[in-house]
Structures are given as C-alpha cells and as structure tokens.
Amino acid sequence: MTDPVLDIRDLKIALPKGSDRPFALDGLNLSVNPGEIVCLVGESGSGKSLTAGAIMRLLPEPHVRVAEGSIRFEGQDLLALSEREMKQIRGDRIAQIFQEPMTALNPQKTVGWQIDEVLRLHTGLGRKARRARVLELLDLVHIPDPRSVYHAYPHQVSGGQRQRVMIAMALACEPKLIIADEPTTALDVTTQLQILKLIRELQEKEGAGILFITHDFGVVAEIADRVVVLSKGEMVEQGTAAEVLNRPKHPYTRALIGAIPALVPPRPRDFRDAPVVLRAEGLVKTFAARGSLISGKRAPVTAVDNLSFTLRRGETLGVVGESGSGKTTVSRIVTRLLESDCGAVEVDGTDLLACSPRELREMRRHIQMVFQDPMASLNPRKRVEDLIAQGPIVHGADPKAARARARELLELVELSPAAATRYPHEFSGGQRQRIGIARALAMEPKVIVADEPVSALDVSVQAQVLKLLADLRDRLDLSVLFVTHDLRVAAQLCDRVIVMQKGRIVETGVTAELFAAPSHPYTQQLLASIPGRGWTPPDLATDAA
Amino acid sequence: MTAATTDLPRAEAAPAVALWRRFARNRAALLGLVLFGAVLVMAATAGLIEPTDPLRRAGDPLTKPFTDWAVPLGTDQLGRDILAQLFHGARISLLVGVLATLLSIAIGVVVGALAGFFGGWVDDVLMRVTEAFQTIPNFVLLLALVAILGSSIEYITLAIAIVSWTAPARMVRAEFLSLRSREFVDAARNLGVSNGALIFREILPNALPPVIVYASVIMALSILLESALAFLGLGDPNHASWGNMIGQGRAVLRTDWYCAVIPGIAIVLTVLSFSLLGEGLNDALNPRQKKQ
Structure with missing residues (x-):
C-alpha cells in the first residue's frame, strides 16, 4: 500500500x-x-x-x-x-482543471504560449525543448493537428478542445495530483x-x-x-x-x-384525437454575421432550418439537442421574441408571425414561457405578486383581483402566499423557478414554452420542479413545448421528442420508442453519451419517506 | 404540504432601511451628509440672516472678519455683508446644482434609453449627436451658450444642463444595452408589455443606480461651472452667488484675501459633500460590487 x-x-x-x-x-x-x-x-x-x-x-x-x-x-x-x-x-x-475553459484561458494569448508558460515557470527547458513538449502534450490530449492549434487563440477552437488544452496545461509538469x-x-x-x-x-x-x-x-x-x-x-x-x-x-x-431522473420514459399517451394547439410550419432563422471592415463578410449562420412540428392539447413535446442545435432559437421564435425569416406559427389557428404589433400583444396571453435562469428572468426590483400579476394587469385585469389571484397561484406552485410581498433575490433557485411558473400560469395560456427550466437547478430541486410541472400539466391540461439538452429530463416529462442537430430535425418520435430504438446515428450517439447510462440508480422510492 | 411552503427565507428589512444601513456603514458618506445638511440649513435660513437684500450696503467697505459683530465675516469692497451673501449664495448654488442636474439627467436618460433600447439607426443618430456635444470643450460651449442666451440665472442653469447631459446619456445607454438582453425583459415582453412600459417600468429602475451616483458628480460640476462663469463676470449680477463673490474678491485678493477665500471654502466644502455623498450612494445602491 x-x-x-x-x-x-x-x-x-x-x-x-x-x-x-x-x-x-x-x-x-x-x-x-x-x-x-x-x-x-x-x-x-x-x-x-x-x-x-x-x-x-x-x-x-x-x-x-x-x-x-x-x-x-x-x-x-x-x-x-x-x-x-x-x-x-x-x-x-498540483494542477487544476477549471470548469469554464473559456474564462480560465487568457483570450489575448495563443494556446501554445499558455502551455509554454507553465513549462517556462516550472522547468529549465530551452525554447525548442519546450515547444516540442507542448506539441507532444497537445498530441497526448488527442487534439488533431497540434501545430495549428499551437498558434490558435482560445476563441478559435471549440469548447471541447479548449478543455483538452486545459488538461494539457495541467499535465505539462507531470503533476502528482x-x-x-x-x-x-x-x-x-x-x-x-x-x-x-x-x-x-x-x-x-x-x-x-x-x-x-x-x-x-x-x-x-x-x-x-x-x-x-x-x-x-x-x-x-x-x-x-x-x-x-x-x-x-x-x-x-x-x-x-x-x-x-431515471432513463425510463413515461408510458405513451395517445393524443391523436386531441386538437392541435400549436403548429409550426417551415421556420427558418438565419443570423447574418455583421462583418467588420477588416475581417470582411462572414458567412451567415443558419440557426433553424425549415422546422415544422405540431403540439396537441395536453401533450408535452420535447426539443432536445446540444448547444448550437438551434433549440433555444425555436423557443424564441414560437413566442416571437425573435423574428423568423419565414414560415408560420399557428396558436389555435391564428398565425402569430403574421400578427400586427397590437394583435401580437393580445395573442401573447395564449403562449407563455418559463425561462432558463430564474434569477435573470425575474425583474429584481419587483415584488413577487407584481411579477405574477403583471401579465393579467397588462391585459386589462383589475389589479386587486390579479394580485389576489397571484397569491392563489403561489399556493398552486407550492409556495407560501406570504412570499407575495418579497423580492426575487430572497428566494432559492428552485423557489424562483416556481415563481416563474406561476407567472406563466397567471395568463392561463394555451401553450407553455419551457426553455431549459431546470438546467440551472440542483438535482434534488430539479426533481421537485419537474414533478410540479408534470402535476400541473396533468391537472390543468397544459400543452408544453419543453426545450432541454438533458435527455434524462426529457425522458421524465415528454410524450414526444424532437431531436435537433445544427438547426434541423434529425429524428422525431414518441419518447419511449425513440429511446428504445433510435434510428438516426446522431440520436444514437446522444443516447450513448448520457453519463452513467450503464448504471441504473437503485430503486430507493420505498424508503424515500 | 411540501417543504417549499415552509422554508421561506427570513424576511429582510424594508428596502429603505437596508439602503440606509449600507449608506451609514461608510463614515465619509455620513460626513458628506452632514456637510450637505449644513448647506441646506444655510439656504433655508438665509432669510433670517438677511431678510431684505444681501446685496445692500451693510457697513464700511472692506471691514475685516470678526471685527464688527453687525457683519461677523466682514464686508466686501462695496460694503456688502459677506455672511449674508454666503447664505443667499447657498440658495443659488443649490438651485443651480439641483435644477441643472435634474435637467441634464432627464435629457441623458431619454437619449440613452432610446439609443440603448432600440439600437440600429436610432442609436447611430443619437450617439453621433452626443459625440458632437462631447467633442466641444464643456466650458467653451457653456460660454457660447451664455453669450447667446444671456446671463440670467435661468439661462445659466439651462446652459449648464445642455453641456452636461452627455455623460449620463452614455451611461444609461450602456446599462440599457446590457439590460435589454436580460431574460426578465423578454419575460415582460412575452407578457405583452408595450415598449414604453418596457423602457420606463422594467429596464429604467434597474439602470438608475449608477446614474443616481453620477448625479452627485454632475451636481458638484454644475456648482463649479456656475462659479466659474461668475468668476469671469458672466454670472447673474442680480443674485448673490459664491462665484460672483470670488469674482469680485479677486480685485482685492492681495490686500483683503478673505473676500475671495470665504466663498471659496464654501464651494470646496459643498463640492466635497456631494462627492462623499456619491460614494455613499454607490455603496448603498450597488451593494453587489462590495459584497463578494
């Protein structure tokens, strides 16, 4: 030993x-x-x-x-x-690898220079020897073409490669820990x-x-x-x-x-007879990159490419994909927080994208959103009751009645009505997200768009919020468009799933079937990458109480 | 029934109380508050010190301070009571300071908010105009404006506001640029809130703290600018102002220095009080900067 x-x-x-x-x-x-x-x-x-x-x-x-x-x-x-x-x-x-390689690396220096610096500080190697060692290290962490990465700046390589660079840096002096x-x-x-x-x-x-x-x-x-x-x-x-x-x-x-969340999808429910509440048709969004005088025109980025889907009443449709897949853009387009280049978004038969600004404000009550970051999405200078009652008041509700309703909604999302007069920063992350959900419900919308609603929360809180969402959905017969990167979360809640890659739908289907037998290689790769997929959490439900 | 209902955090102090606590933690800020209070008292009690006219002849010209108790701080070369002028001057300085600040902040907030919120060509046009104002040296522009408008106290206030709105405009714009992409703005927009309400009810309250802090700087600058104008003889001669006093005291600076020094000290202390207040306000309004 x-x-x-x-x-x-x-x-x-x-x-x-x-x-x-x-x-x-x-x-x-x-x-x-x-x-x-x-x-x-x-x-x-x-x-x-x-x-x-x-x-x-x-x-x-x-x-x-x-x-x-x-x-x-x-x-x-x-x-x-x-x-x-x-x-x-x-x-x-002792070396350290940090969480966010983008901020842990100096944006002004090349990758090679930064690894070189570690060697310069801790070894007596000459310039040539150091360069050789840096290239060797980059090769060790499986970076393709170490020579070009040596001269690249951190923003020029992908996130995964940056983390590889961080690891190469950590390994530079063969640390013991x-x-x-x-x-x-x-x-x-x-x-x-x-x-x-x-x-x-x-x-x-x-x-x-x-x-x-x-x-x-x-x-x-x-x-x-x-x-x-x-x-x-x-x-x-x-x-x-x-x-x-x-x-x-x-x-x-x-x-x-x-x-x-277990990787076991819910039993499929049948929605074939339910009316369609949300229909997206041929959505396209291209972000034109504004080139500068020196760099010239950059190629525009297509975030969403010819996307169509339908959501029926009571159904939860998951949109899953990795960063850059365009899933967040989809959530912004269907709520028209972002303008689509073409296509249509029909909420109950009315095309949201064709609405005039006045009609749009009226239509917004039918499609509400739960945001990713519960801290950023609540105005820090407003009391909780005002935050929740704001929507109904804007749409002509009596302020007093709307505030009374806000208290009821707080109870619905399992928060004490005493929370009504507090400010958002006084709550924990999970509690804030409950407030965000109450705000969306206050409008009695036909569709709720949830953009990564639990990804900023701890696992135990995540489970509570997911359970709340599922409860509310079943009780209020909500239709939910659920955007997430986390397949475990998607498996918990979604009836059907759309898998997106680079702005396109690569596969869509009933969650249980798609998880059991993915047909597209990308979906297969995604499912195979879920951390701990080989480990089934022991069933602890019996003694959870 | 659930844990969430029970484990609400302890109630925090009311915002105003919390604000005062953070402010009071800064000793220098409290000193600033005391000095500011003293200037306020001077302005308020000016009528008691000299009920009729601070510019009337009160005694022999150039009486030294502390020699004649009818005129405790002495008189200037026209025999006017320096103490009475000092108190009435506080009124003018505060008036000019407060009004010019309010006016310049108002212009700055509107310009900055529109530019930052809408971006695009609105931003381009408004920012080029702002730059045009910024490229002309402040004081030269002020002199030109006073030469055109005339040197009554109202126009001087207006002119000071016109030369000092650019900094708050840029500040508000920067705040808006970062705030408008925050999720809570999208959340409000998604509720159907109109653009006007988004700007003034959602974003502005969050953008104001640094502007309020900067207001104390503008206040101090306005007082200095007014004094500088008066020093050059371009002040409003019908009012007792500290700048006027220094301007006239300059003629007898070698023999009777106190005519210029006493109002000078008043200006220094007032400006100091504003900048200390600004420090304290910064601590009180932007607690996050220091907390972590």
Missing part, C-alpha cells in the same frame, strides 16, 4: 460572520491515492469548490480561511508552506463523454491522483474509484463508487440518488 498523494484531515473552513453557517466545510477527511480518482460530490453551496481552493491555498482570505485541520500533499503540510513555496507547487506538482473542478459541466454530453474518457485514459497512463469535483452522479458513475459526498459542508458518506452508487447509506445520498 502506497502513501496517499493527498491526505486531508479534519479540515474546517470558516466563513465570514453573518453567513448562513459558520463553517463552509466542517470536518472533512479525505485522501487520494496515486492512480486513483476520488469524486467529491455535492450540490451547490456544499463547499466542494472551497475544498479545491483550500488545497491550492487560493481561498479568498481573510474572509474565508482554513480554521482547523491539515492538508498533507505527499506528506508535506500545505497549510504550513509560505506563499513562495506554494507557488512552486501550484501548476507543477490533479484537481478537476466540474471540468465537464460546461460541455455538451457527447463532448463530456470524450473528455471523461480522456481523463480516465491519461490518469491510467500518468498515474496521478485526481480529485474530481462534480454535482452529477452520472459523471461519478462514469469515472470514480471512490466517492465522497458533501452536504452543506459536512461529509455525509464516503466509500467506493460501487458502494455509494448502488447501496447508499446516508439519507442525503439516498435522496440525491433518488432524485436522479
């Missing part, structure tokens, strides 16, 4: 006075052996990223500081080191899978210990050797991946795993 590369004992991180809890991290014990991937799992606010900060000694001191405990790296206490000694270690023997802080969260599923495979492969080759921070149990199932579960700063469970994933002991872990 070898000594662990990283050994954390009783780590406590103190938060400034007046925070919701005194310690961001309260008594964490964790060790990472060489050649092992340890996943640190928790929801937002669990203190998992601060752990990374503490190891790298990059906490925002003195407000947030290590109060107690020790962090030993190869037997050396990191907390006792001077800033100077720490600089020697960072990037050399790599801290990966949500390295795949910003990526599409297919890219995510490739990156996870890459990390696995490199780790086997290089033998470094990896501390992998994530919120996604799918990713954990994909990559972890051992798992540590954090809840509000406290370590609630620790064990091998198989143990924690299949036989979770702590109620919190059980709840988290129970909240993961």
Whole structure:
C-alpha cells in the first residue's frame, strides 16, 4: 500500500460572520491515492469548490480561511508552506482543471504560449525543448493537428478542445495530483463523454491522483474509484463508487440518488384525437454575421432550418439537442421574441408571425414561457405578486383581483402566499423557478414554452420542479413545448421528442420508442453519451419517506 | 404540504432601511451628509440672516472678519455683508446644482434609453449627436451658450444642463444595452408589455443606480461651472452667488484675501459633500460590487 498523494484531515473552513453557517466545510477527511480518482460530490453551496481552493491555498482570505485541520500533499503540510513555496507547487506538482475553459484561458494569448508558460515557470527547458513538449502534450490530449492549434487563440477552437488544452496545461509538469473542478459541466454530453474518457485514459497512463469535483452522479458513475459526498459542508458518506452508487447509506445520498431522473420514459399517451394547439410550419432563422471592415463578410449562420412540428392539447413535446442545435432559437421564435425569416406559427389557428404589433400583444396571453435562469428572468426590483400579476394587469385585469389571484397561484406552485410581498433575490433557485411558473400560469395560456427550466437547478430541486410541472400539466391540461439538452429530463416529462442537430430535425418520435430504438446515428450517439447510462440508480422510492 | 411552503427565507428589512444601513456603514458618506445638511440649513435660513437684500450696503467697505459683530465675516469692497451673501449664495448654488442636474439627467436618460433600447439607426443618430456635444470643450460651449442666451440665472442653469447631459446619456445607454438582453425583459415582453412600459417600468429602475451616483458628480460640476462663469463676470449680477463673490474678491485678493477665500471654502466644502455623498450612494445602491 502506497502513501496517499493527498491526505486531508479534519479540515474546517470558516466563513465570514453573518453567513448562513459558520463553517463552509466542517470536518472533512479525505485522501487520494496515486492512480486513483476520488469524486467529491455535492450540490451547490456544499463547499466542494472551497475544498479545491483550500488545497491550492487560493481561498479568498481573510474572509474565508482554513480554521482547523491539515492538508498533507505527499506528506508535506500545505497549510504550513509560505506563499513562495506554494507557488512552486501550484501548476507543477498540483494542477487544476477549471470548469469554464473559456474564462480560465487568457483570450489575448495563443494556446501554445499558455502551455509554454507553465513549462517556462516550472522547468529549465530551452525554447525548442519546450515547444516540442507542448506539441507532444497537445498530441497526448488527442487534439488533431497540434501545430495549428499551437498558434490558435482560445476563441478559435471549440469548447471541447479548449478543455483538452486545459488538461494539457495541467499535465505539462507531470503533476502528482490533479484537481478537476466540474471540468465537464460546461460541455455538451457527447463532448463530456470524450473528455471523461480522456481523463480516465491519461490518469491510467500518468498515474496521478485526481480529485474530481462534480454535482452529477452520472459523471461519478462514469469515472470514480471512490466517492465522497458533501452536504452543506459536512461529509455525509464516503466509500467506493460501487458502494455509494448502488447501496447508499446516508439519507442525503439516498435522496440525491433518488432524485436522479431515471432513463425510463413515461408510458405513451395517445393524443391523436386531441386538437392541435400549436403548429409550426417551415421556420427558418438565419443570423447574418455583421462583418467588420477588416475581417470582411462572414458567412451567415443558419440557426433553424425549415422546422415544422405540431403540439396537441395536453401533450408535452420535447426539443432536445446540444448547444448550437438551434433549440433555444425555436423557443424564441414560437413566442416571437425573435423574428423568423419565414414560415408560420399557428396558436389555435391564428398565425402569430403574421400578427400586427397590437394583435401580437393580445395573442401573447395564449403562449407563455418559463425561462432558463430564474434569477435573470425575474425583474429584481419587483415584488413577487407584481411579477405574477403583471401579465393579467397588462391585459386589462383589475389589479386587486390579479394580485389576489397571484397569491392563489403561489399556493398552486407550492409556495407560501406570504412570499407575495418579497423580492426575487430572497428566494432559492428552485423557489424562483416556481415563481416563474406561476407567472406563466397567471395568463392561463394555451401553450407553455419551457426553455431549459431546470438546467440551472440542483438535482434534488430539479426533481421537485419537474414533478410540479408534470402535476400541473396533468391537472390543468397544459400543452408544453419543453426545450432541454438533458435527455434524462426529457425522458421524465415528454410524450414526444424532437431531436435537433445544427438547426434541423434529425429524428422525431414518441419518447419511449425513440429511446428504445433510435434510428438516426446522431440520436444514437446522444443516447450513448448520457453519463452513467450503464448504471441504473437503485430503486430507493420505498424508503424515500 | 411540501417543504417549499415552509422554508421561506427570513424576511429582510424594508428596502429603505437596508439602503440606509449600507449608506451609514461608510463614515465619509455620513460626513458628506452632514456637510450637505449644513448647506441646506444655510439656504433655508438665509432669510433670517438677511431678510431684505444681501446685496445692500451693510457697513464700511472692506471691514475685516470678526471685527464688527453687525457683519461677523466682514464686508466686501462695496460694503456688502459677506455672511449674508454666503447664505443667499447657498440658495443659488443649490438651485443651480439641483435644477441643472435634474435637467441634464432627464435629457441623458431619454437619449440613452432610446439609443440603448432600440439600437440600429436610432442609436447611430443619437450617439453621433452626443459625440458632437462631447467633442466641444464643456466650458467653451457653456460660454457660447451664455453669450447667446444671456446671463440670467435661468439661462445659466439651462446652459449648464445642455453641456452636461452627455455623460449620463452614455451611461444609461450602456446599462440599457446590457439590460435589454436580460431574460426578465423578454419575460415582460412575452407578457405583452408595450415598449414604453418596457423602457420606463422594467429596464429604467434597474439602470438608475449608477446614474443616481453620477448625479452627485454632475451636481458638484454644475456648482463649479456656475462659479466659474461668475468668476469671469458672466454670472447673474442680480443674485448673490459664491462665484460672483470670488469674482469680485479677486480685485482685492492681495490686500483683503478673505473676500475671495470665504466663498471659496464654501464651494470646496459643498463640492466635497456631494462627492462623499456619491460614494455613499454607490455603496448603498450597488451593494453587489462590495459584497463578494
């Protein structure tokens, strides 16, 4: 048995006075052996990223500081080191991979220069040797044509390639420990899978210990050797991946795993006789790229290309695809927040795209939207009741009656009516999204367009909001156009699914059939990329209470 | 029945109370508030100090301060009471400062909001006009306007507003550019809210905090501009203003320096109070900048 590369004992991180809890991290014990991937799992606010900060000694001191405990790296206490000694270690023997490679890379420097910088700081290699090593590293992370990427700027390569560059940077000095802080969260599923495979492969080759921070149990199932579960700063469970994933002991872990949407679509319901409430016909949206004087005209981008679909009453139609597939553009066009180049959107037989501005304002009550980011979509300077009552008031409802109705709606979305006089920032993410749903319902619309309504939420909250949406849909007979990138979420809620790629529909069908037997290669690839698809969460429903 | 009904967060203090708490945390801002209060008191009590006319002869010309208690701060070369002029001057300075600021902010908000919200050719036209104003040096334009309009106090106020609306216009435009693409604007639009209501009821309240902070700067600048005009002898001679006092005191600066220095100190303290207030307002209105 070898000594662990990283050994954390009783780590406590103190938060400034007046925070919701005194310690961001309260008594964490964790060790990472060489050649092992340890996943640190928790929801937002669990203190998992601060752990990374503490190891790298990059906490925002003195407000947030290590109060107690020790962090030993190869037997050396990191907390006792001077800033100077720490600089020697960072990037050399401990490397970090960040969540968002676009912001973690300097946009003004070429990719090659940035990897070169790590070598320049930590090795005595000459210019030629460094260049050779950089190219070797780029090759190692499977970047096609390393020579051209060497001279490229970060914005010129794709998101997945940027993350590969970050990994190459982390590997530059053959570190003993790599801290990966949500390295795949910003990526599409297919890219995510490739990156996870890459990390696995490199780790086997290089033998470094990896501390992998994530919120996604799918990713954990994909990559972890051992798992540590954090809840509000406290370590609630620790064990091998198989143990924690299949036989979770702590109620919190059980709840988290129970909240993961199963990949089992609902039983198909029959809508053939229901009337069509929303019909899109031949939608096209091209974004003309405005070229500058110097760069000349750039080619226009076709975001949506000849798209048609129908939505029947009571039905939920999922629009799934990766970023750049045009799914969000679709949601904006059918609500006419974005003008389509041609085509028609019929809501109950009236073409929304042909309406005059006055008619359009009248029509808007029939098609309402639930937005992705519940913080950004609620005006921060309005009280909740005003936010919910705004729509009806605009359409001529009596303000007093509309506010009274807003309180009823709050109850409908399972919020206390006392929330009515509060401002949005006083609520948690899930509560805000409930307010957003109440606002959409206030108009009693015929169609609700939900644009990634749960992707900004933690898994457990996500499950609650999805359940609420499904409940409301069944009770109020709502027709929902549900845009999402997450196939697990789509499987939960959608009766039918449209799969989009590069603005086109590649496949459409009843969810259960499409998931069981995808016919288009892209759909097959998407389904195969769902993290943790080989792992079926244990059925914990019986003891969830 | 669910957890969501029960775990509402603790009620927060009313917005106004929270605002005051954040403001009061800044000591310098409180000093600014005290100074500003002093100027307000001076303006309010000017009628008690000198009920008839601050420009009448009150004693022997060039009486030194603290020698004659009928005229505690002495008199200028025409025998006018410096204390009375100082108090009445506070009125003029505040009047010019407040009105010119309101006017310039109003122009700036309308121009900036339209340009930022609609973009396209509206933005192009409005911004070229703004640039045209910005390229002419402020004070030269002010002199030209006063030369054309005449130097009564109303026109001076108007002229100051005309030279100082460009900065708030650019500021509002920048705020609108970033706010108009936020989801809550789309959400309101999706409810059927009209463009006018979108601009003034949805976006503007969110765009105002930095503008309000900047208003304190404009206020200070307006007072300085008015004083500078008066110093050059272009002020309204029918009113006692601090600038007029310095302008006339200049003639006797070597022998009787206090004629110019006393109003000078008043201007320095007033301008200082505005900029300290601005600091405090910035802390109070944009708490996010400091919190994290």
